[in-house]
Amino acid sequence: MATLLYRLGRFSFRNRGRVAAVWLLLLALLGVAAALFLGPSSDKFSMPGTESQRALDSLVREFPQASGAVGVIVVAAPEGGKLDPAVVAPVVEEAAAVPGVVAAIDPFQARALSPDGRYALVQVQFKDKIDDITDVQRKAYLKAGASATGIQVEHGGEVLRAAPEVGGSEAIGVLIAAIVLIVTFGSLVAAGMTLLNALVGVGVGMAGLFALSGVFELTSVTPVLALMLGLAVGIDYSLFITSRYRQFLADGLDREEAAGRATGTAGSAVVFAGATVVIALAGLFVAGIPFLTVMGLAAAGTVAVAVLVALTLLPAILAYAGPRVLPRKQRDGRAVAKEGFGYTWGRLVSRLRVPILLIGIVGLGVLALPVQDLRLALPDAGTAAPGTPERAAYDLTSKGFGEGFNARLIAVVSAEDAAAVNTAAGQAAALIQQVPGVLAVAPPQPNATGTTALLAIIPKEGPTAASTEAAVHAIRGKVATIAGAEIAVTGATAVGIDVSDKLGEAMPVYLLLVVGLSVLLLMLVFRSILVPLKAALGFLLTIGSTFGITVAIFQEGRLAGLFGVEVPGPLVSFLPILLIGILFGLAMDYEVFLVSRMREDFVHGDTARQATINGMGHNARVVTAAALIMTSVFGGFVFMEDPIIKSMGFALALGVLIDAFVVRMTLVPAVMAMLGRAAWWLPKVLDRVLPDFDVEGERLNHHLATSRPPVPERVG
Structure with missing residues (x-):
């Protein structure tokens, strides 16, 4: 492979104009295709095969008038007062006049009033689904009730869900990345060239993604994740x-030869x-959740583009940059080569390998302790x-009704005839009312044919409360005993519980596969058994400590204000499996970049210990810069208000810091120093069977040595 890529690098260098064009x-x-075929993003988390999704599909068939988006307007009288129907009427009328609204229900007719008469809920039913709003x-919906006086009017409901805006906060990460590049390279040209190369890759990847959005349904988080990863790996690879x-x-070496090598x-x-x-991200399909599969494939696509850009466009840009890619002192020949901190750190870690391993493993284990309290929603x-x-x-x-009114559930009762539906609905209502954690059950609402009825269920606590989750499972267990009808529980809260359960089942399979x-x-890359196993075990330390700190901040609220977490609560359901996929891929990035140089020097004759020190000496500065850049890019998304993106950006930034600086640059050289030559042991059977991809460039060096005539000695 090294020989093939060498030729590709030289070709791109020589044909820089054509490659760039x-x-x-x-x-x-x-870009033109994206503008022409751009499709809408979605906030819908569909779960094929789950009970909640089957119930939602049934609602679309049997209650088409109730399958559109729903808004809820909350009205409150002043302290100590009661609502007057005449005062609330304008709110209902203006809500009914909103484009696309099929009904706005008067709370006095629907009895949607608090016991003290101070609060009321106006349900607003839209014709279109949430993605089409x-x-x-x-x-227009937010303006409904603007003419009402003497009352407080607040607008809520799923209709207000909108795609998160990618604004200027993530530009902070790019700015920090630029500063790190300038410090690392000592050259504005080299830093700008690296950023330009990454931005072209991100542009191509994102434009391709948006061009396909008219064919594939993208969640609103998918483009942000693709942008986040594409930008980070694009800068690092360059x-x-x-x-x-x-x-x-x-x-x-001359510039073309240097670019090729x-x-x-x-x-x-x-x-x-x-x-x-790419393997880690594409492997998300094992969860069997369409929106997660699309997220993984979209991000994998941007990473693949980043690799192609780094291998082809970068050598072309290097050709344009000329000698300016070097600091001014090196261009003038005044720079004196000296050992960097990486060599010192490599020797120190090699000498103190046992205490460093003990401190590192125990420390990361302690940080992982909060993960045992992890809750998802x-x-x-x-x-x-x-x-x-x-x-x-x-x-x-x-405040007016209790948190449970924000976590309303729906039991969908279906049967062959109206009589069976009425009987089953009555039995279900009686059983559900007995479930701990349930506050109230509304009377059944049948459809026009009477073959389906809805039971509205109000839990005692909010959507993410443990008691609400327990109530959903208990309700499903009780209604399963009713004969003669099919009963399914759905609603946003039930969908969230089903998402969490399905992801929990898929996670061990996904982890094993990835x-x-x-x-x-990695066994193919390093031709070793112990090095890949060590890399995987190090990742477990990374993911455990990352989850532990994220749970402590975002769920338990420790130091929450420092990171702008206004309301601590359960982590978003798909964060763990997504984080595992992304962090594992990025962790192996640093493993490959560090250990490939160790392998290269070992193959070329250095002792195992010296190869470890050389690997740290040559690559510590670069890996440090890469980790800081990736952390900066991910960290820029922490400033966004969307809770999904905020927690995702934080966890990724933290995971990169822990993996790069604690695991890869500290624990890995300590383990390599402890293993010595045994680190590169490979059974003879596997040595014969496994293909050799020549990552360390040994065959490339041999090819270069044999394909060029020797330089004649100068006589005299």
Whole structure:
């Protein structure tokens, strides 16, 4: 592989104009396609095969008038007062006049009043589903009740869900990344070139994703995740190849040869690192959840583009940059080569390997302790930022009616005839009312044919409360005993519980698949058994400590204010499995970049201990910069208000810091020093069977040595 990539690097360097033109043309074409075929994003978390999804599908068939988006307007009288029907009437009338609304229900007719008469709920039924609600409709809905005086009016409900805006907060991460690059390279040209290369890759990847959004349904989080990962790995991959290019220039190679060798050696590591990330992300399909599969494939696509851009466009840009890719002192020949901190750190870790391993493993184990209290749920209005309309409506509903009114459930009762439905609905209502955690059950509401009826259920506590989750499971257990009808429980709360349960079942299978495939891939890269196993075990320490700290902050509320977490609560359901996939891929990035240089020097004759020190000496600075860049990019998303993206950005940034600095740059060299030559042991049977991809470039060096005529000695 190294030889093939060497030729590719030299080809791109020589044909820089054509290569750059192809990528720019591709970017332009995909940009036009994205503009023409851009489809709407979705906030719908569908779960095929679950009880809640089957009930929702039944609602669409049997209650089409109730299958659209729903809004809830909360009305409150002043302290000590009661609501007057005449005062509330304008709210109902203006809500009914909102475009797309089929009904706004008067709370006095529906008896949707609090016991003291101070609070009321106006249910607003839209014709269109949530994905089809426009911003114009949302703005009109928020204005409903503006003419009412003497009362408080707050707007809530699923109709207010909108895609998170990607604004300026993530630009902070890019700015920090630029500063890190400038410090690392000592050259504005090298830093700008690396960023430009990454931005082109992100542009191509995102344009392609948006061009396909008209065909595949994307959740609102999917483009943000793809942008987050594409930008981070794009900068890192370009950084590694550019750093190796500069090393070859310092060794006296001409620029084209340096570009070829950098692409052949560091490029091989980039290919395998990118392949590991793609495997981890594409493997999300094992969860059997469509929106999660699409998220994984979209992010994997941007990573694959980042690899291609680094291998082809980067050598072309290096050709344009000329000698300016080096610091001014090196260009003038005034720079004196000296050992960096990486060599000192490598020697220190090798010498103190036992205490460092003990401290590192125990420390990360302690940080992982809060993970035993991990709770999962889908975000609700109670986790929205204070001051937003949905949060204000949630709080006012909780104050007037109790938190359970924000977690309403629906039992869908279906049978062959109306009599069977009425009997089953009556039995179900009686059984459900006995369930601990249930506050009230409304009378059955049949459809026009009487073959389906709805039972509205009000829990005692909020959507993410443990008692509400227990109540859902208890209700399902009780109604399963009723004969003659099919009864299914649904609603946003039930959907969230089903998502969590299904993801919990899929996680062990996913972890086994991803770790197994990646260990096999690393075995091919390093031709070793112990190195891949050590990499996988180190990842378990990373993921455990990352989860532990994230639970402590986002769920338990410790230091929550420091990170802008207004309302601590359960982590979003798909965060753990998504985090495992992304972090495992990124962790293997650093493993490949560090250990490939150790393997390279070991194959070329160094002792195992010296190869470990050399690997740290050559790559510690680059891996440090890469980790800081990736942390900066991910950390920029922590400033977004969306709770899903905030928690995702935080967990990824934290995981990268722990994995890069504690696991890969501290524990890994300590283990390598302890194992010595045994680290590179591979049974002879596997040595014969496994293909050799020549990541360390040994065959490339042999090819270069034999394909060029020797330089004649100068006589005299």
